[in-house]
Amino acid sequence: MTRADIYTRLADQFGDSIVEFNDESLQRYIRIEPSGWYAIATFLKEDPDFAFDSLMCIAGVDRGPKEDQMEVVYALFSMTHRHKITIKISGPRADFHVPSVESVWRLADWHERETYDMFGIVFDGHRRLKRLLLPEDWEGFPLRKDYQVQDYYHGIRVPKIKPKKLTP
């Protein structure tokens, strides 16, 4: 299926949850509402015409304090039909909740934890949502654009790197 076909079928089924279909950018994507994500994810995986059995990657993106938006990007692939689609979900930086798809694609387990670790995006319904790479008592979320490194960690000074630019 082409990306446009996938969009048409999804729009038929889940019209309310679909915000936008971008067909012009280098990587075409479908933007959806967070609330509908779990149902759509299950449908994308289970439906024999889609059969998106492989989740390639989950990436968080912080658009910066000016835009006040954060995104989670899911790159999906079907081993059976060999088609791809990119799903984007956006929300406010302060309090961003996305339904967890950890039970749909097991890859999401660690990748959602990593995204939570780095951005503070909360995945509702995840069974063990805790930091993956950083220590549990670390403060802040490093990949946010306005992240400030804490001064001390257990009495040890944390080295500071001066970034060339923090916000675009």
Next chain:
Amino acid sequence: MRDLRTEEMTLNMGPQHPSTHGVLRLKLRTDGEVVTSVEPVLGYLHRCFEKHAENLEYPGVIPFVDRCDYLASMNNDHGYALAVEQFLDIEVPERVEYIRVIFAELQRIASHLVAFGTFGLDVGAFTPFLYAFREREMILDLFEMTCGARLLYNYIWVGGLSHDIPPGFVEKTYRFLEHFEPKIKEYNDLLTNNKIFIERTADVGMLPRDVAISYGVTGPQLRASGVDWDLRRDEPYSIYDRFDWKVAVGVDAYGELGDCWNRYYVKILEMQESAKIVRQALDNLPVEGDVHAAIPKKIRPPEGANYFRSENPRGELGFYIVSDGGTTPFRVKMRSPALSNLGVIDEIASDWLVADVVAILGSLDIVLGEIDR
């Protein structure tokens, strides 16, 4: 034995443990000798590569990419360079493509040799390790004569290579292949078909096909489960579609598909195939040509985002790059193959003995530099 219930015990394997291949801690819950659950604790090598990348210009990210998977730096460079080039929509000269493939495949052999040697060490065979490092040394010599470095090369750049191959490289690589190809039989005699080795690895830690796909297990570990899938053939990038080679898939010679032995054996088969690719690339290498494409001094990809994936010795290495039109990436996400492969360990190592966990971990061929980034 499993009917006798004893008290559960938590056992820490690592962070300093010879079989964790780096600094990794596994929290094992054991019931006697039987492991009931495995919880990996990661992050001992975390350097936040992705934050660094946001503060560097596009070409400046490459040395950092090198240091992620330090056993397959060339493949990482290759993947990143291709990701940015696809974004910029530029083509590199023929000669560059061939040289890149030669280095990527030599690196794949070198990486698999380490996997082969250390897997032997994990299950108690010391000698294969010495054999593996003998051949790996020759590959490192080839890399050293080309770019001066033996581990972290910074050789494949966006739009080309840092410099051309030195005189005598082609002949020396031919000589290496001549030497290397018969050695595969030696490895098979030494380890692959060794009775003790088979007892330790065949029918241990089976990973079924659909579980592997759901966990995002890729590379030799996925092919060992019988999935005939290789990005080099199925989503051809660079010039992989020009060579005649086969995708190595697991065989049911000694045990079921997807066991530790298969995960090991696929790597041996892949070394053979990589040697074939290198030989063909050397045969067809254009003699003349520049090793730099005509790219602007300042790299500014158009606004947007792109996910590009390539086949690393450990699996699918993806780069999700977001650009805001500037000279530094807005966001770089590295989809690390070893992280996704390690995620499956609780699923396949539960209900096995503690000694089998060592074999299962070894067969997953992880590199902690890339898991923790």
